[in-house]
Amino acid sequence: MTRGRAAGPPLSTSDLHAAVGVRLGRRAYRYTNGRRRLVDVIAAAGQPVTLPDIVAAAPDLAPSSVYRNLDVLERSGVVDRIVSNGDHAYFEFAEPLLSHHHHLICVDCGAIEDVRLDDDVEAIVDRSLAEAAGRAGFRPLRHSLDLHGHCADCA
Amino acid sequence: MTRGRAAGPPLSTSDLHAAVGVRLGRRAYRYTNGRRRLVDVIAAAGQPVTLPDIVAAAPDLAPSSVYRNLDVLERSGVVDRIVSNGDHAYFEFAEPLLSHHHHLICVDCGAIEDVRLDDDVEAIVDRSLAEAAGRAGFRPLRHSLDLHGHCADCA
DNA sequence: GAGTATAATGAGAACGAGTCTCACTAACAA
DNA sequence: TTGTTAGTGAGACTCGTTCTCATTATACTC
Structure with a gap:
């Protein structure tokens, strides 16, 4: 990867x-x-x-x-x-x-940090979401993909 | 798919x-x-x-x-x-x-609907996020993947 | 079942992030 | 410069959520 x-x-x-x-x-x-x-x-x-x-x-x-x-x-x-x-x-x-990115969100202190993912992962996610949206009659604008957990300071 | x-x-x-x-x-x-x-x-x-x-x-x-x-x-x-x-x-x-799922979130009325994605997409997302988290010293618990747009009622 | 300790309840007060109001000021157009 | 309109700032206000506290329900022991 x-x-x-x-x-x-x-x-x-x-x-x-x-x-x-x-x-x-x-x-x-x-x-x-x-x-x-x-x-x-x-x-x-x-x-x-x-x-x-x-x-x-x-x-x-x-x-x-x-x-x-x-x-x-x-x-x-x-x-x-x-x-x-x-x-x-x-x-x-x-x-x-x-540039397009996502978030690491600390469940302890609420801090939010930006992260970037691979373009091919983004493409797979978008395709999959578009399909699901189509089934629900939903007109997508953007996706948000966040990882929740403990940040380096709180871990 | x-x-x-x-x-x-x-x-x-x-x-x-x-x-x-x-x-x-x-x-x-x-x-x-x-x-x-x-x-x-x-x-x-x-x-x-x-x-x-x-x-x-x-x-x-x-x-x-x-x-x-x-x-x-x-x-x-x-x-x-x-x-x-x-x-x-x-x-x-x-x-x-x-079961593990994600959300279609309407930016107009705020309604939230559940959707499921393919297991292989989930696996790709998890792997990619885990890699990004590791680089940031972040201990992941779960991911959230939401699609924002207009629901069938508001579109 | 009676007695006791502790957790849960509900009504309303309190809190606070975010929004609104309005008199005043800054920005643009002619 | 002058007129028109948008933006500003201080503080009041809104309303979703949390807190308080007296009362009630639950569970445990004897």
């Missing part, structure tokens, strides 16, 4: 902002300073982040504005919301901005 | 109650009337259910007790909690009581 794709350096900061700007523009949203800051914080984390993570990294951002802007970014296809068992939702860049 | 396993008739009601009783007993929990009613409601649904679903099916069960007992059942390995983007968490029987 081949190795999984590396996490890989995503877009450069300027390319990232350009891509986000395009997506916001398509929905007639403005790319304001607050949104730019938010994108910077998520990019700097390089991991799914929660609201407390964001506010800790940028204490001048108002929580209400952060939530509102995460919603705007989600609607624009810039970020994905990951709901786990923890107290807070996690946010990370959506697929086209971040 | 072979067909996915059928949803299949799970354990008989008496076998189900026996299995739940054993799991509760292992944790020194009592299998009370309220918990038995709760198990019956979840079994009757044959689908992941929310708290409102449960209370609608058994209005005499107190919500606070239902939440408490769902927690007890979860700790005992009887039910799994599925957190989606919807307002409520979903609950269904855990893996050994229900």
Whole structure:
């Protein structure tokens, strides 16, 4: 079996902002300073982040504005919301901005880490899911494949 | 490609109650009337259910007790909690009581439906995830593979 | 069966993540 | 610059879920 794709350096900061700007523009949203800051914080984390993570990294951002802007970014296809068992939702860049990947979710501390799988595994999963979806009259958009267990810190 | 396993008739009601009783007993929990009613409601649904679903099916069960007992059942390995983007968490029987399966999650209405995949697909996914987990020092317990999209009603 | 210890129940209070409101400010267009 | 519209931030609010505590059911011992 081949190795999984590396996490890989995503877009450069300027390319990232350009891509986000395009997506916001398509929905007639403005790319304001607050949104730019938010994108910077998520990019700097390089991991799914929660609201407390964001506010800790940028204490001048108002929580209400952060939530509102995460919603705007989600609607624009810039970020994905990951709901786990923890107290807070996690946010990370959506697929086209971040290469397709999955999550290791710690059942103890709720931490979420990204992992990549082989392309051929992805293809097999997609084919199998598409078949199952077809039988149920379900129109698929994307799949999520998460591994639950104990992270290195909690094990 | 072979067909996915059928949803299949799970354990008989008496076998189900026996299995739940054993799991509760292992944790020194009592299998009370309220918990038995709760198990019956979840079994009757044959689908992941929310708290409102449960209370609608058994209005005499107190919500606070239902939440408490769902927690007890979860700790005992009887039910799994599925957190989606919807307002409520979903609950269904855990893996050994229900055969291994995955979910079709509607991004519009939040409905969750169970699907089964081929055993060989499951094996490929497990092997690939185990490899990725090993690289991260992660101790895996289980995987979850969900397909997000539009259900037959919302499409 | 009586007595005792402990777990479970249920009603309602409390909690808290996330959303909404609204007066104010920043961003774009002409 | 001026007008129009979108975005901001502080705090109130919502509502799913958890907690509290007095009461009740269960199981164990004698």
